[in-house]
Amino acid sequence: MSKKSVVIWDGNVRDAALSILLAVDKNQAYSNLLLNETIKRHKIEAKDRALLTEITYGTLQYKMTLDYYLEPFIRGSVDHWVRWLLRLSLYQMHYLTRIPPHAAVNEAVEIAKRRGHQGIASMVNGILRSILRQGVASTDDIKDPIERLTIETSHPEWLVQRFVDNYGIKVATEMLHENNVPPVQTVRVNMTKGSVEQAIASIEAEGLSAKRSDLMPECLHVTNGQPARTKAFQEGLITIQDESSMIPANVLNPSPGMRVLDMCAAPGGKTTHIAEIMKNEGSILATDLHPHKLDLIDHNTDRLGIDIVETAPIDGRKAPDFLQPGSFDAILVDAPCSGLGVMRRKPDIKYTKREEDLENLQKIQLALLDAATKVLKIDGKLVYSTCTVDKKKNEGTVEAFLSTHPEMEAIQLESLPTKLAEKQANGMLQVFPQDFGSDGFFVAAFRKKGESN
Numbered sequence: 509m510s511k512k513s514v515v516i517w518d519g520n521v522r523d524a525a526l527s528i529l530l531a532v533d534k535n536q537a538y539s540n541l542l543l544n545e546t547i548k549r550h551k552i553e554a555k556d557r558a559l560l561t562e563i564t565y566g567t568l569q570y571k572m573t574l575d576y577y578l579e580p581f582i583r584g585s586v587d588h589w590v591r592w593l594l595r596l597s598l599y600q601m602h603y604l605t606r607i608p609p610h611a612a613v614n615e616a617v618e619i620a621k622r623r624g625h626q627g628i629a630s631m632v633n634g635i636l637r638s639i640l641r642q643g644v645a646s647t648d649d650i651k652d653p654i655e656r657l658t659i660e661t662s663h664p665e666w667l668v669q670r671f672v673d674n675y676g677i678k679v680a681t682e683m684l685h686e687n688n689v690p691p692v693q694t695v696r697v698n699m700t701k702g703s704v705e706q707a708i709a710s711i712e713a714e715g716l717s718a719k720r721s722d723l724m725p726e727c728l729h730v731t732n733g734q735p736a737r738t739k740a741f742q743e744g745l746i747t748i749q750d751e752s753s754m755i756p757a758n759v760l761n762p763s764p765g766m767r768v769l770d771m772c773a774a775p776g777g778k779t780t781h782i783a784e785i786m787k788n789e790g791s792i793l794a795t796d797l798h799p800h801k802l803d804l805i806d807h808n809t810d811r812l813g814i815d816i817v818e819t820a821p822i823d824g825r826k827a828p829d830f831l832q833p834g835s836f837d838a839i840l841v842d843a844p845c846s847g848l849g850v851m852r853r854k855p856d857i858k859y860t861k862r863e864e865d866l867e868n869l870q871k872i873q874l875a876l877l878d879a880a881t882k883v884l885k886i887d888g889k890l891v892y893s894t895c896t897v898d899k900k901k902n903e904g905t906v907e908a909f910l911s912t913h914p915e916m917e918a919i920q921l922e923s924l925p926t927k928l929a930e931k932q933a934n935g936m937l938q939v940f941p942q943d944f945g946s947d948g949f950f951v952a953a954f955r956k957k958g959e960s961n
């Protein structure tokens with residue numbers, strides 16, 4: 509992202525949302541990053557912040573559905589920015605019950621006048637008022653179930669088909685709908701600094717609400733506010749992290765004093781979790797392909813008061829060239845992946861990801877696992893995780909790995925709450941976004957066979 513923001517903030521939430529959507533559409537920025545940057549840079553207040561977030565994400569989440577609704581009302585072609593303006597206005601009219609539809613139309617007309625001219629404003633007014641009078645077409649009229657899900661939930665057809673092939677129509681439908689639901693904010697309590705009760709008290713003292721999750725013991729659900737701005741965050745008592753992302757470090761479950769490798773570590777969400785589980789005793793090598801990302805890990809360890817982490821820029825696939833064979837007690841490979849489990853947070857993924865990307869990623873994932881095996885001690889534990897939901901590429905990668913690595917065996921995923929433990933099969937766990945309202949996530953665990961000395 510450039511140093512100069514692409515979003516001008518003059519207090520007009522819809523106009524700012526339009527600028528963000530246009531930048532995202534031109535691949536100038538990721539929606540989550542540009543939205544956060546805009547909010548931070550312009551110090552946007554809570555009420556506007558909530559609306560800006562809702563309109564930007566909502567419009568992006570439902571882009572294809574909105575186009576389906578708009579199509580019968582648009583004669584000829586409209587400018588690219590006008591189409592985005594229509595989408596974001598219709599999103600408010602159709603999905604946000606608290607905004608009077610006429611207010612959304614009036615705002616759209618004003619923006620059209622300012623960004624274009626009176627003619628465009630009249631056209632926008634005409635289209636939106638016709639929709640108000642006539643209503644939108646029902647997606648129930650679409651007979652083909654894949655096409656209907658594609659339009660209804662605004663996911664590309666190849667992805668809908670892939671989810672249905674992988675998991676059946678029921679699970680796929682639930683997941684596609686859940687992907688459009690805004691995520692809950694969750695934080696992880698740093699138990700080396702304080703208890704869950706202390707974290708709740710500290711967060712609530714600043715006017716936010718925090719409650720224990722009934723899934724992961726170190727997880728809190730936080731509402732109405734920005735936990736990253738709290739004292740608890742600044743003092744290292746909490747870390748912003750999705751609940752599913754708390755699974756891999758728990759499954760790795762290293763003891764204090766161990767030597768651990770976190771192979772794809774930046775920005776360090778799981779490295780720091782591993783360090784907390786180890787009570788900040790032992791040593792962790794946190795590596796990542798991109799040297800500039802290592803600063804993020806250092807920043808996190810400093811804030812959390814963790815001093816057992818060392819970082820190094822290493823391509824995990826070449827780890828055996830730099831690290832001693834058989835030298836780590838436990839290794840986490842939190843691999844680069846297609847991100848199909850995090851589309852609620854990053855709706856851009858729905859429209860930018862291509863099916864062939866999944867193939868390329870699998871080659872990298874297998875190379876990382878192969879390298880990890882070489883530097884793992886005998887009897888050591890290897891945990892593999894991705895934030896994606898794809899049977900062929902998650903379970904498929906594990907099967908391909910095991911078939912070429914007879915020295916490794918799949919093992920039971922330990923140290924998990926019962927609700928998660930009972931969902932595992934053959935040393936693998938796939939969490940769907942609809943299971944617990946957390947990200948879609950995959951975790952597998954292996955042991956290096958043989959006698960340890």
Ligand SMILES: C[S@@+](CC[C@H](N)C(=O)[O-])C[C@H]1O[C@@H](n2cnc3c(N)ncnc32)[C@H](O)[C@@H]1O
Nearest residue numbers: 772773774775776777778796797823824842844
């Ligand atoms: C899913 S993210 C890791 C998130 C991190 N574990 C956390 O919890 O904060 C995947 C990471 O893998 C890194 N990566 C991609 N290819 C890699 C490679 N060949 N070797 C090491 N790291 C790689 C990316 O830079 C990215 O930071």
